[in-house]
Amino acid sequence: MAPGAPRRTPGPPGAPRAPPVPPPRPGRKNRRSSEWTIQRKLREFFAIPRCLVSVFSLFLVELIRFLGEAVVQALVVGVLTAIGDHVLKPLLVAAFHSLLQPLLLFLLKVLGGVRDLTDPVLDVVARVCSQLAVLLRAVRLVEIRLRPDLRAGPGDGGG
Secondary structure (H helix, E strand, O other): OOOOOOOOOOOOOOOOOOOOEEEEEEEEHHHHHHHHHHHHHHHHHHHHHHHHHHHHHHHHHHHHHHHHHHHHHHHHHHHHHHHHHHHHHHHHHHHHHHHHHHHHHHHHHHHHHHHHHHHHHHHHHHHHHHHHHHHHHHHHOOOOOOOOOOOOOOHOOOO
């Protein structure tokens, strides 16, 4: 648009126009800039105490962390070690010697007796089974080879 040319309004001629924007009041802009300036100065003023508070809170956080790691951890480890040495170990030793060891010894004796009682029965069953195996081998229903037959020749499939 050339300077000095008449301003054209958007839309068809005769269309309703938007109401004009009222001009700013004389003191409004100055009041906003003065509020902004005061707010900025207050932020600058409170920045120093904010830094001091953040340093103090950082100090407190690190102090709590140090106490938690160095002091409390050492105390907890010491207390747990003392409890283990003076309470837990004697309790476990007493439980083993009064309950577990007699029970295990009883089971050892009972199972040893059962083994001694079943040995002769198992010997009889083993002899019967071997006799049955000899009989079945003679009938050739089943051939059981535990070791290769060294007497057989190479053509007999024995080796």
